Amino acid sequence: MERILENLVVSALSKRSTDIHFQIEDNKQMILLRSLNGLVPLTFTDNLSDLYEYCKFKANLDLSLNMIPQTGSFEIILRKQKLNLRFSAIETYHTKSGVLRILNLHRAENLKDLSSNDFSDEFSKLSAVDNGLILFCGSTGSGKSTSMFTWLKTLKKKRIYTIEDPIEQIFTDFMQVQVNMKQGLTFDEAVFQLLRHDPDIIVIGEIRGPNEAKAAIRSAYGGHLVVATIHAATINQTKFRLMDFGITETDIEQTLKVTVFQRLLLRNDKKGRGAQFEFIFHES
Secondary structure (H helix, E strand, O other): OHHHHHHHHHHHHHOOOOEEEEEEEOOEEEEEEEEOOEEEEEOOOOOHHHHHHHHHHHOOOOOOOOOOOEEEEEEEEEOOEEEEEEEEEEEOOOEEEEEEEEOOOOOOOOHHHOOOOOOHHHHHHHHOOOOEEEEEEEOOOOOHHHHHHHHHOOOOOOOEEEEEOOOOOOOOOOEEEEOEHHHOEOHHHHHHHHHHHOOOEEEEOOOOOHHHHHHHHHHHHOOOEEEEEEEOOOHHHHHHHHHHOOOOHHHHHHHEEEEEEEEEEEOOOOOOEEEEEEEEEOOO
16 A cells, blocks of 8 residues: 555656545546646556555544544655655545645745745735734645745744644744644644743644634734634635634734735746735735
8 A cells, every 4th residue: 555655646746736636436436636727637546445544544544433524644755755745534425535635745945935926025024013813825725834834934033833733744943733632632722822832923724613713813812923824715705714714804803914815826937836925914
């Protein structure tokens, strides 16, 4: 299984794809790769169900919980390079669906690596914000987490704590806390504990529901700088995503300082994909 997994990842890398979709339905199986042209099929002759279960095992998912969506992460060494992988699994009575994402394939060393365009002025202005809420938003796979962490690494003399579920990439610059429901470390408890450590910045890996959204607003009201990612199709939809999670329009107006939206496009220099950013500085 390890060899089959490695060969699959090599195939994805050769096509510049970071998302590998498993689709298993009764006696049918299919692998699709996410590309700039959408999902494209990949020929796969091995038993996909076996590989699906192997990825669940590698990601430390509970193999006995078949009908509950789960997500986990793991590492592999491929061509002397360590790759961080995230596997998400969801099943029904007749269908299994899994998505394997290569997380650190396009890890940027500095802000200039993110885009072939120059957004240095916007990021400098972003670095001057010292309280409230900053949101990095975009669609799935748009690179918003990469941009957020790349920018955070430029901030000096800051105590930065992250809350993630799960931790997908290791950064020595930050103190990273992983939510662990089995051991009682809920999201709310993690936020409560971090506030005792006098953080300069609290990072929420992803706002995906009411718990994360309300914790972000509550921390921002407390005078902290809170930085998070959130899925949104456009920059203007971000506010409505928060409202959908139970955040009032008044709370948004009082706490949201900057919205950074991005999409991935072919770089001007033709070297793969790069980010195209939109910034809204709400105070202005």
